[in-house]
Each structure stands twice: as C-alpha cells, then as structure tokens.
Amino acid sequence: MHTDSEDNHHPGYDYLYSGHIPTTRFQKTLLAIGSGITAIVDPARDDMVSAFGETTGYFALQRLREKMLKDPVGRQILEERPILNSSTLDIDYLGSLPENTFGKHYWKFLTKNGFSPDARLPVQFVDDDDLQYVMLRYRQIHDLFHTVLGMPPHMLGEVIVKMVETFQTGLPMCALAAMFGPVRLGPVHRQKYFTTYLPWAIKCGSSAKFLMAVYYEKHWEQDLQEFRQELNIIEPPPGIGRKKKNTENAS
Amino acid sequence: MAAPMVKRSSLIINNIFSNYIRKNISKCKRSISFSRVNGGENTSQTHFGYENIPEDEKEERVYKVFENVATKYDLMNDAMSAGIHRLWKDYFISKMAPTPGTQLVDVAGGTGDIAFRFLNYVRNEDSESYNNQDRQSDVETPPELRSISESDEISESGESKTEKAKSFVTICDINQAMLDVGKSKAENLGFSSETCFIQGNAENLPLESNKYDVYTIAYGIRNCTHIDKVLQEAYRVLKPGGRFMCLEFSHVTNPLIQQLYDSYSFQVIPVMGQVLAQDWKSYQYLVESIRQFPKQEEFVEMIRNAGFKMAKYENITFGVTAIHSGFKI
Numbered sequence: 001m002h003t004d005s006e007d008n009h010h011p012g013y014d015y016l017y018s019g020h021i022p023t024t025r026f027q028k029t030l031l032a033i034g035s036g037i038t039a040i041v042d043p044a045r046d047d048m049v050s051a052f053g054e055t056t057g058y059f060a061l062q063r064l065r066e067k068m069l070k071d072p073v074g075r076q077i078l079e080e081r082p083i084l085n086s087s088t089l090d091i092d093y094l095g096s097l098p099e100n101t102f103g104k105h106y107w108k109f110l111t112k113n114g115f116s117p118d119a120r121l122p123v124q125f126v127d128d129d130d131l132q133y134v135m136l137r138y139r140q141i142h143d144l145f146h147t148v149l150g151m152p153p154h155m156l157g158e159v160i161v162k163m164v165e166t167f168q169t170g171l172p173m174c175a176l177a178a179m180f181g182p183v184r185l186g187p188v189h190r191q192k193y194f195t196t197y198l199p200w201a202i203k204c205g206s207s208a209k210f211l212m213a214v215y216y217e218k219h220w221e222q223d224l225q226e227f228r229q230e231l232n233i234i235e236p237p238p239g240i241g242r243k244k245k246n247t248e249n250a251s
Numbered sequence: 252m253a254a255p256m257v258k259r260s261s262l263i264i265n266n267i268f269s270n271y272i273r274k275n276i277s278k279c280k281r282s283i284s285f286s287r288v289n290g291g292e293n294t295s296q297t298h299f300g301y302e303n304i305p306e307d308e309k310e311e312r313v314y315k316v317f318e319n320v321a322t323k324y325d326l327m328n329d330a331m332s333a334g335i336h337r338l339w340k341d342y343f344i345s346k347m348a349p350t351p352g353t354q355l356v357d358v359a360g361g362t363g364d365i366a367f368r369f370l371n372y373v374r375n376e377d378s379e380s381y382n383n384q385d386r387q388s389d390v391e392t393p394p395e396l397r398s399i400s401e402s403d404e405i406s407e408s409g410e411s412k413t414e415k416a417k418s419f420v421t422i423c424d425i426n427q428a429m430l431d432v433g434k435s436k437a438e439n440l441g442f443s444s445e446t447c448f449i450q451g452n453a454e455n456l457p458l459e460s461n462k463y464d465v466y467t468i469a470y471g472i473r474n475c476t477h478i479d480k481v482l483q484e485a486y487r488v489l490k491p492g493g494r495f496m497c498l499e500f501s502h503v504t505n506p507l508i509q510q511l512y513d514s515y516s517f518q519v520i521p522v523m524g525q526v527l528a529q530d531w532k533s534y535q536y537l538v539e540s541i542r543q544f545p546k547q548e549e550f551v552e553m554i555r556n557a558g559f560k561m562a563k564y565e566n567i568t569f570g571v572t573a574i575h576s577g578f579k580i
Binding site: 013021024026027030031034035038045047048051124 | 518519521522523525526529531532
C-alpha cells in the first residue's frame with residue numbers, strides 16, 4: 001500500500017532513549033529556524049528554546065562530551081549520569097543546611113522563586129544517547145549556575161548566566177540568547193549590564209574551571225564562597241541582588 | 252509510549268541516520284506494518300498511523316490526539332494547507348447544494364467548519380429566493396387573499412417565508428474538546444439556534460433512524476476504527492432519499508505530485524506541529540493515517556456495500572482530497 005520513499009519511514013519514537021523523536025537533517029534545519037523565530041517572538045515557549053538548543057547544538061555537544069571525557073570528574077558524570085529531579089533531590093535536607101552553604105543557597109533560589117527541579121524539559125531531538133545526556137545535564141544544572149554565579153532569575157540575571165554559559169559550553173542557543181537578551185532589558189539594567197556585568201561575565205566565563213565537569217551533587221555542604229574559589233569564579237559584582245538580600249530577588 | 256519489539260530493516264536506518272546510529276542498540280524498535288493484522292491469541296490488531304496496536308486501543312489513542320490538538324486545530328489546518336482546506340470545504344458544500352430546510356447531521360464535525368458553511372449557504376439561498384420572489388411579483392396580492400398569504404409568512408425564525416422547516420445541523424463528535432471549540436465558535440458567529448452539539452461515536456450514533464436529509468463526515472472517517480460500521484450508521488440515520496457525503500484525504504494519483512506531497516507531509520508537517528502546537532506526534536499520526544486509509548476505489552466499494560446507491564467519488568487537488576458520495580435509495 002505504501003509507495004512513499006524510504007526517507008519518509010520513521011525509525012520510531014524512543015529510538016535511542018526515552019522521549020527521542022528521530023529527525024532527518026532537513027527536519028532539524030526547519031525546526032531550528034521555526035523554533036528560533038518562535039523563541040524570540042514568544043519567549044514563554046520554553047519548549048521552543050529547548051528545541052532550538054537541541055537542533056543547533058550538535059557540534060557544541062560533541063565538544064562538551066570530549067572535554068568531559070578528558071576530565072576525571074566529567075567522565076564520572078557521563079558514566080553515572082546523575083539526574084536532578086524532585087526524587088533525587090531532598091529539598092528539605094537542602095533547606096536544613098547552614099546559611100553559607102552552596103546547598104542552602106540553591107534551596108533559597110528554588111523556594112524563593114517557586115522553581116521545581118522537575119521543570120526542565122526532556123531532550124527530544126538529539127540523535128545520540130550520550131549527547132542527549134550532555135544536553136540534559138546542561139539544562140538541569142542551569143539553576144545551579146544561577147546559584148554559583150549569584151544571579152537572580154530575572155531578565156538581567158538570565159542574560160548574564162547565558163553569557164557565561166556561552167563561554168563554558170559553546171552552545172549556539174546560549175550565544176544567541178546572550179546577544180538578543182539585552183534588547184529586552186530596561187534602560188537601567190541595560191546600562192548596568194554593559195558597564196559592569198558583561199565584562200565580569202566574559203572574564204568569569206572564560207577563566208572559570210570547566211563547569212560541566214563539576215559533580216554539583218557532592219558539594220551541597222560546602223561553603224559557597226569556598227566553592228566559588230575552587231571553581232575560579234570571581235565574586236559577582238554587588239548590586240545584582242545576592243541571595244542574602246530579599247529586595248532584589250523578586251524576578 | 253511503549254514500543255513493541257519487532258524486526259526492522261537496517262537499510263532504512265542507514266539511509267537516514269548513518270552518522271548518528273550507535274553500534275549497540277538494545278532499545279525496542281517500532282514496527283512499520285502497513286496492513287491490518289490479526290494478532291496472536293485474543294486481540295485483533297489495527298493500524299494507528301504506521302504503528303500496529305490492539306483494536307480496542309485505537310479509539311482512546313485517537314481521542315488523546317484530538318484532545319491535544321483541539322485548541323490549535325483551525326490554526327494548524329490553515330498552516331498545513333496554506334488555507335486551501337477552506338476552498339476544499341467550500342467546494343464540498345457547493346457540491347452538496349443544499350436547499351433551505353435541510354436537516355444535516357455532521358459527524359466528526361467538532362469545530363464546525365462544515366456546519367457553519369452549510370448554514371451560510373442555506374441562509375444565502377434563503378435570501379436569494381426571497382429576493383427572487385420580490386422581483387418576480389409585480390402584482391400586489393388582492394385584499395381577499397392577503398390574510399392567507401400573511402399567515403403563511405409568519406414563522407418564528409423570520410428567515411424563510413415559505414419553508415416551514417428551518418435548516419438545522421446536528422454536529423456529532425466523539426471528542427468533547429473539539430465540540431467545546433465548535434460550540435464557542437457557533438456562539439461567536441451567531442449560529443447557536445441552528446446547531447446542536449452532541450457527543451457520540453460515529454460507529455454507534457446516539458441519533459434516531461431515518462431522520463436526516465444529508466450526512467457529512469469531513470476529515471473524520473479515517474480516524475475511526477471500523478469504517479464499515481460508520482457507513483452502516485450513516486445509512487441508518489439518513490432518511491430514504493438522503494445523501495451520504497464524505498470529504499477525506501485520499502491517495503494522489505500522479506507519481507510526481509505524490510513524491511512532493513509525501514516529502515511535504517513527512518518532512519514539514521510534524522515540524523509545523525511541534526512549532527505551532529507543541530505536538531509532533533499528533534501530526535506525525537495525521538500524515539501516517541492518511542496513507543493508511545483505503546484508496547478511492549476501495550472506499551467507494553465500501554460505500555456500496557453499506558447499501559448506498561449511485562456511489563461515486565471525485566478527486567480534488569490531484570487526489571490529495573476526495574469527495575465520496577452515495578444515496579439511500
């Protein structure tokens with residue numbers, strides 16, 4: 001009954017991993033364009049941001065995997081594949097930690113902003129199981145980047161984190177978000193961004209240790225400033241709203 | 252979504268994914284099986300797109316598809332067909348050429364595209380015939396006859412001066428989400444008094460027999476599990492002399508056009524579904540289900556088998572869509 005060409009035969013959902021939707025090169029290109037436009041026009045469509053990242057990230061993900069394999073902790077992460085979600089994270093335990101710890105700061109980040117560690121979308125369009133995990137790991141530790149960099153989740157904070165991520169991951173999605181994001185900033189934030197935070201983000205992103213090869217789950221109890229020093233992260237400039245100040249934490 | 256373990260041609264994999272395929276795949280692979288297969292012990296199987304599933308699962312799977320797409324249904328139709336589906340539906344109604352007073356049942360009619368076009372058509376018919384009467388009558392009605400003709404003119408809707416029955420559409424759909432969209436559209440367009448929305452299964456309609464002048468099913472029958480039962484029900488609810496009309500995606504006859512159509516369907520439409528409706532899988536199902544539907548000749552034979560006479564079909568746009576029709580005589 002079927003006379004359509006072989007190219008149109010779908011190898012099946014969940015082909016390489018649960019949630020996988022195999023796509024041809026043409027479909028990826030089309031999806032990249034469509035999702036890119038939609039993500040700019042309607043930033044609330046986080047699934048489009050994800051799709052854009054997945055369809056344009058092939059080379060960056062390959063490079064990330066190679067870099068992770070060269071690092072002993074990175075290799076361990078790739079082998080063990082830790083996942084951050086509400087069943088692997090004990091939120092109450094994080095809340096019980098002392099004030100200065102990395103875990104407590106992350107807990108504050110989640111609870112003050114009403115975030116759930118489950119909110120990150122699963123990967124769909126990456127046609128490799130390892131690379132799919134790298135993409136997923138990047139997505140899941142994004143909130144941890146916010147904590148380690150001391151950036152709130154408002155537009156300015158997001159742009160700054162994306163700039164650091166651009167240097168750290170090389171993902172086109174991060175670069176484009178960092179480039180287009182400032183367009184949406186108000187004048188005060190934009191000025192702050194260009195004079196203070198952008199130089200800091202560039203310096204920080206390029207000189208910090210390889211942040212994808214950090215086993216964050218093993219550092220909850222560590223003092224945050226000590227952790228930052230270990231990671232070569234320069235203390236963020238004041239005025240962005242550190243976790244201790246309540247006033248600037250509202251997104 | 253569980254994927255059954257079945258064999259798969261490695262040639263097809265290599266064609267598409269030679270760069271990406273890992274050497275040791277231990278995951279389940281999905282089958283691509285085209286014909287209806289009678290399953291092992293107890294359950295018979297049917298197709299859901301290119302997937303093989305137990306028959307009794309199909310209804311629920313289809314229900315979920317349309318529940319997911321309901322709010323974006325009209326937008327996606329416009330995007331996928333570049334608005335051409337509107338022309339197809341207009342043509343369908345013009346082929347029906349209904350007269351005012353027709354009782355229509357539109358099955359799988361969810362968002363109301365056919366119903367509203369039908370009502371617009373008969374409303375225009377009404378006003379045209381009324382205008383014609385005006386123009387034809389160049390003599391005033393004499394006083395002794397005026398009371399009789401005046402009582403004829405009294406009608407509740409005020410639309411038709413000569414017909415007693417009002418044109419009416421019963422829209423039946425198995426999916427409540429689609430019906431909800433249709434209902435609110437009817438309200439916005441002012442069709443509420445000429446329509447009613449009923450939830451029901453095309454294979455077992457909650458409607459009386461011998462009641463309707465025309466039965467339509469537009470882009471719905473390919474989603475039904477048992478097409479023969481749908482046709483039998485259509486026959487039952489139609490009045491003697493009533494007309495069955497089906498508008499459905501069909502098989503393209505020209506090989507060159509078919510290649511273009513297939514490439515467009517499989518390469519572009521699921522991506523559109525993901526971008527516009529956040530739903531790749533429903534639109535993948537859509538393009539696969541079109542290929543699974545019987546060809547024009549086979550379907551017209553099924554219509555004859557259900558008892559319809561003068562069964563015929565007409566291809567539109569190279570067979571991308573076809574209108575099938577039959578009469579209960």
